[in-house]
Amino acid sequence: MKVEIWSDVMCPFCYIGKNNFEKALEDLPFKDEIEVEWKSFQLDPTLDPDQTKTTFEYFREKKGFPEAQAKQMIGQVSQMGIKSGIKFNFDKALITNTFSAHKLLHLAKKYKKANEMEEALFIAHFIEGKNVGHIDTLVAIAGSLGINTDEARQVLTSEEFNDEVKNDFSEAGSHGISGVPFFILNGKYSVSGAQPVEFFANALQQTYEETVIPLKNISGGDNSCDADGCSI
Known part of the structure; x- marks a missing residue:
């Protein structure tokens, strides 16, 4: 049984969704x-890969949200994170272009370490406040997972895996995916948003x-991020 998950490292609901999904797996006899x-999936491909913004700067400049509103929204997401076992550090998180981080994910797939890479990228971005768009940061993350750092740097400074990343974007479009996290369960059902453990x-x-049937969305609600922001 295959589960495909579209995600972006800048999306807090993707991190929450990952945690809840993995907790759901733990007790399943067929895990x-x-x-x-x-x-x-890239929430904002227009971001400059050579620049970073704080979470509050991004909400103000890109979304037009006043700081008070941004703090309220972030506070709600932080509470959701705590319930999921994540202590977000939005004060340190640096918003930047994530295309290179996605290239690193595809390199990790080569070594069957994609899940470990997703977790490492989330921690780097949301907990440690590292710039996940910076090549040196990404190379160090690759090294921490036992991936050859010279190979990682070669990938990140070339066009290697560019097509694979773009193919994921195109596939998301073909499925009508406009926000993440988005899960497709064995080509059968789709689940959008950071659903509770029990739901997963x-x-x-x-x-x-069940046997395979046409893709059907069985989500009950929506805690996800799209190009216009995160909804709760």
């Missing part, structure tokens, strides 16, 4: 039969038990 494939467990159980 070892599930193959997870991480897919790339039920969806996985249902998908496992």
Whole structure:
């Protein structure tokens, strides 16, 4: 059984969704039969890869939100994170272009370390306040996972894996995906947003038990990010 997950490292709901999804997997008797494939999605491809913004600067400049409103929204997401076991550090998070981070994800796929790379990128961005658009930062993350740093630097300074990243973007478009996280369960059901653990467990159980049917969205709500921002 295959689960495809579209995600962007800048999306807090993607991190929450990852945690909840993985907690749901823990108690499923068929967890070892599930193959997870991480897919790339960029919330804001217009960002300059050579620049960073704070979370509050980004909300103000890109979304037009006053600081008070931004703080309220971020506070709500932080509370969701705590319930999921994540202590977000939005004061340190640096917003930047994530295309290079997605290239690193595809390199990690080569070594069957995509899940570890997703987690490492989320931690770097949301917890440690590192610039996940900077080549040296990304090379160091690759090295921490046992991936050859020379190869990582070669990938990040060339066009290698550019097509793979763009293909993920195109595939998202073909599925009508406009926000992340977005899960496709065995080509059968789609789940959008950072759903609760119980929801993921039920969806996985249902998908496992049934035969393949046309893709159907079984989400009950929406905690996700799109190009216009994050919805709660």
